[in-house]
Structure formats: C-alpha cells, structure tokens
Amino acid sequence: MYRYDQYDQAMVDARVAEFRDQARRRLEGKLTEDQFKPLRLMNGLYLQLHAYMLRVAIPYGTLDSRQMEMLADIADKYDRGYGHFTTRQNIQYNWIKLEGTADALADLATVEMHAIQTSGNCIRNISADHFAGASADEVVDPRPYAELMRQWSSFHPEFTYLPRKFKIAVIASANDRAAMRLHDIGVRIVSRNGEVGAEIYAGGGMGRTPMIAPLIRDFVPIDQMITYAEACLRVYNRYGRRDNKYKARIKILVHELGAAEYTRQVEEEFAHLLSVGVEPPREELARIAEYFAPPAFVDGPKTVDRSDPDFALWVDRNTHRHKHDAYVSAVISLKPAGGIPGDATSDQMRLVAKLAREYSFDELRVMHTQNLLLPHVRIADLHALWTALDEAGLGSPNMDTIEDIIACPGLDYCSLANARSIPLAQRISERFAQSGRTEVVGELKLKISGCINACGHHHAGHIGILGVDKKGTENYQLSLGGSEAEDVSLAKITGPGFDEDGVIAAVEKVTDVYLAARSDGERFLDTYRRIGMEPFKEALYG
C-alpha cells in the first residue's frame, strides 16, 4: 500500500501546524465562528448535537495495522473508546473536544493519516472499490488512480470554496461496489485495446434530490485523467448554483444544463487545460503504482472443512472471490444483531489490526457498507481467523443480508437529523436474526437515513427508510427498489409513512410479499423489479 515520502509527510505536518494556528486565532477572537467554521470543517471537525465530531480520512478505504491501532488509541485518548466507520470509508469520533483536536491530528500524522477535506465545500476523501487489488473481476487495481487523485485534490487552490461538497469514487471493475454512479464524479478505470483509460460519470448524488450520474466521457487516456477532472471541477466551480444550498451540488448543474451541454463545456475547458499542461508527470502514476504491487501470494488449499455449519455459513456469506485461488477476501461484520452499524470499540480495532498482521499481509479495508475487510486471507487460515473474530463478537455471517444495515448516526448524534436511525437498525437486525429469517430472505440491502440528506443511502437501498419529522414526532417513509451497484437505481416511496413500530412491521410485510412471489434464485430486488410496487403497496396499505 501507499507510503508517504518526505513531501507527503511535510504536507500533512504543515496542515496540522496550520490548524493549530487557526484554532489559536479563533480563541484569540481574530476569527469569527463564521470564518472559522469552513476551516475546521476542512479539517474534519463538525459541531454536532452533544459535542464536536472528528472525521478522519481513510483514503480509498485502505489502511494497515499500525494505522488501525492509532485509530484505537485516538478513540481511547480523545473519545470514549469507540469509533464509527462510515459510508465514505472514513471513521468518525463523536465525543471530541476542540482543545484536543490539533493534538489528535498530530498523533494521526505520525502514522500518515489526517482529517483533511473530510468535510467542507471541497473535494472530499476519494473512495474506491473495497476489494481493490484483491478481486478476481478487476481490470487493474483502482487505488493508484485514486491516490493520484488524492494528491491532486489535496489543498487544491482553485477548488477549496466550491458551491458545495464534492465526492469522487474510483472503481476498475464491471461490478460496482463503491456506489460509483451516485457520486459527483464517478471514475471507472477501463482497458481499451490494451490501453488504460477512464470512463467518467458526472452529476450523481443522493441527498434530497437523488440522481444517477450520466456517462460524460467513455474514455479519457490515463495520462489526461487529472486534466479532465480539473475541467469538470472548473465548470462546476464557475457555474454551479450558489444561490441555494440545496441546489448547489453538481448534480443540479448537470441536470439543469443537460448532460450534453455540461459535457460540451467540460470538453472545451479540457482542450484548453491540455494546452496549459496541468497533468502530473506520467512517471508519478508509475511511482505510485509500485506501492500497490500485489503481495507474495503462495499456493495452498482451495477449499475449507465445512463440518462446522456456523463456520461454513460465515465462509459462504462473508468471503469474496480473490484473484489468487488459494485466497479470499474476508468481511469483518460490524453489524452484530442488535448492534450499532459501523461502530467498533478500541479493543475490536486492535484485534482486527492484529489479525491483519497475521492473516492479510498487514492490510485492512473499510467498506462503504460500514464493515471492515481483510483483503488477502489464505483459505487455509480462514478457520483460525473466523474463530478469533467470533470470540470478539465480529463474526456475524451477514454480509449483504437484511442485518447488514447501513445507517447514519441519526438523531442520536447528528444536528441535522429529524429522526433516530440507530435504534431502528438495532431492532430490525435483532428481529430478523432471532426469527431466523435473515438466511431465508438472503441478499437484501436495507439502508436507513435519519434525514433527507441521505447519509444512510436510503435511495439506494433494496429497502430504504427515511426518517422525517411529522409535526414533532418521528415518522419513517419506506421505499423499495434502489441499488447502488452496477444495476444502479433509485428507490421509490411506497406511500404514507409509519411510526417506529409500524415501519418495522412494514419491513416484515414486504419481505413476506417477496418470499411468496420470488422465483428461483431471485433476490428481493429482482422480484420487486419483476412484479412492481403494487403487490407491496397492497400488503402495506390494502
């Protein structure tokens, strides 16, 4: 994986010093709160309901054991002994004090980590396929391209005061595991006639106006990718709406101009920028790519002893096919039935770090589904790994099931939320786990947001739940048919909302409809797409 050289380290150190100075000027009254706010946001520091929240960047979701151990130390030293892994492959701490923030950032910098641009109206942390470098189906490892974009987007002088936040995802497979087309820019690295390039999608997003990004360029030569991204951003910076915060994302610009007109403007700017010369030297990508060279895989057994049914179930559910046939990628579920999705204690983080050292070439991933992942595990080691995970409460065999719920922090933490998300996720996962229905239902992605900002990706859930405030009480709208994957679609609302008990019952009812109607091998989503909304509505409201 990538390692900082003296330049990268100096940049992060400079940023820590800059933030320390900004905090000092704030305390001395030289900066108003209005002036300080965008600065602290660009260092990942939000003011939430009860305290500050610090969001730490995990670029493209990749980290090593030393970094994970530091995340555990930060949790103990500056927070309450736990952290929350997010859909942006980041980690958030919910009980941070302003006075300690610069020290926490300095601690992070000692292990090549930071909180730069994890918030604010700038280019955010770049996300990527969590199976990058491991999956059998990728064209190339997408992370060198994401790292190139990380460097380009860090402290970009022109794009620090954009109309609104800007999220980029990079994948390199036909299978989309990063919700690529629901990003401001989605990049798919492709190979055409042996030449590597990038497909560019622009103007996707969730929030109150969800949109699927249209394809705006089917092939940018790889040594022009940064220039193309710069053109996309410049057109957005100049013409994105600034009159209304809710219409300021690039998706609104692309929608209002039309994809063809936005593309025309980008192409014009691209041609101009090619003549200016903003692309990093070609050798830089090669330099970065060397850090992502595959580890030394060795041959070994390709099957496991399935005599323990619990282990066999976990293997079936939580492992993913690897490019080397003696290995798999193993998902560490942060979704114990009744637990808080994405939360991990410092002890769990330390255990996972140790397991990464023992079983996965010292490499870890954060998944956008709020789980962790060991990308390269020998099939021969799986039983030992599972035993250790199970003992620590990290062995839930529920990847992509209804228990694998994505949920935002909701009204328990967030100052924007209208309703709680976490208790709902806890009750639903507990109920399905206890009734044994999780396995019967199979793949079913349930996503919960506590407000219209959609941090819980409810638009992209096979089942989505949106918490709203209805005359002072929490109310939950149910939607069906969304997907963040290569078969991307936006979920549709079933009808009037429910109270907390009502929406849990409603989720059970829609799974009843599915189980009664499904034909062989159909997932919930497939059945919904075949039979449509009506049978579900009939069961819910009929």
Add this chain to the structure above:
Amino acid sequence: MAKDMGTSPDEVQFRFRDDERVDHATITVDACCDQTNATAVRIEPGDDARVLLPFLDRLALVEVNFPAFGDGRGYSSARILREAGYTGELRAVGAVLIDQLSHMRRCGFDSFAPDKRLDEEDAARAFATWENVYQRAADARRTIADKRHEA
C-alpha cells in the same frame, strides 16, 4: 471615485510586484468591453473572465471581488486570466482573509486589498504555509511530482 468602484492603492495591503501602481478606478466588465482605452477593470463573481481575453494587452489592473469569502468563483477567474497570458496586476479585494491568502497566491493573485486589514504576522505565516505543492496552478511553482521525477 465611488467607494464601490475599485480600491485605491493605499488600500492594498500586500503587493508582490515592483511596477508602478495603477491609481485610477476600475470599471465593470461590461463597461470595459465598450471602452477601448480602459486599463483597469473589476470582476464580480458572476462575470465571465473570458470576456476580457481580447483586451488583456491593454489592462494593467484586474480586481477580482470576493463579496463573500465562501464564494470561490474568483479563484477560477484569476487562473483563467493568468492561463491566457495576463501579466498585469491581479488584485483580490473584498472578503480576503488570512486562510485564503496562500490559495489566492497560487491562483495568480499578486496583490491583496482586504476589507479589513489583516494581522501582518499571521499573513506572513499564511503566505508561507506550503513549502511544497501538489498541483500545477498559475504560480509556476514546481510541484511535488515534478520534484520527485526531476533528473
């Protein structure tokens, strides 16, 4: 000179050029296009800087106004002018704050007339924040990647 039509030289707090200061008022972009002898113009956030490209060789001062520090359109305007070869004074005016200085400098601004005078020490530190830079921009600094791969 109307207060809202440009800053006077004594309002300029930081200037990174040695040539003589333009001492007359700026005019709007629209007026500049009609007036063949204008040498100083002021760009508002909604203006298209490219409209000025035919007149660049007669301009000695372009002010880019930042009515609000969070409106970043002026950064693009500045780079566009420098990319087109503009070598005259490029002045950031309005809500120019300490923490914007280093980015503005990279986008090609070489003079600064903040609404409120800035602390000199804080400003000096801000201009020097980044010993190295990742991206190519309007300031022709060699990037980190350039340094990594120099022969």
